[in-house]
Amino acid sequence: MNTPTSAVTIRVPKRVDVYTAHFLMEDLDKKIQKGSTIILDMTQTQHVDLDSVHVFTLGLNKSRERKARLTLRGVQPQIRTVLKLSGILGQFRRKSTGQTS
Secondary structure (H helix, E strand, O other): OOOOOOEEEEEOOOEEOOOOHHHHHHHHHHHOOOOOEEEEEOOOOOEEOHHHOHHHHHHHHHHHHOOOEEEEEOOOHHHHHHHHHHOOHHHOEEOOOOOOO
């Protein structure tokens, strides 16, 4: 019997920094399961510091190891710039929100 893949949304905090990145990584580690789709909802995220971008890289690596899918939703322009400059943005599949990205 085939099991449908599950989709889980994680609301990324308003700020992703040295204090919050660890908690986000713990959440990703728990929720990334084989065949799952994880949607990182960044609608409320206003700041991602460059020292914490690695949490997204680690999440992508973990999703690939577990054959899961990690996508972004609601990325604000200032966050898109940080993720693009870090080289990580192109590795994500963004979930459509009705807005042009």
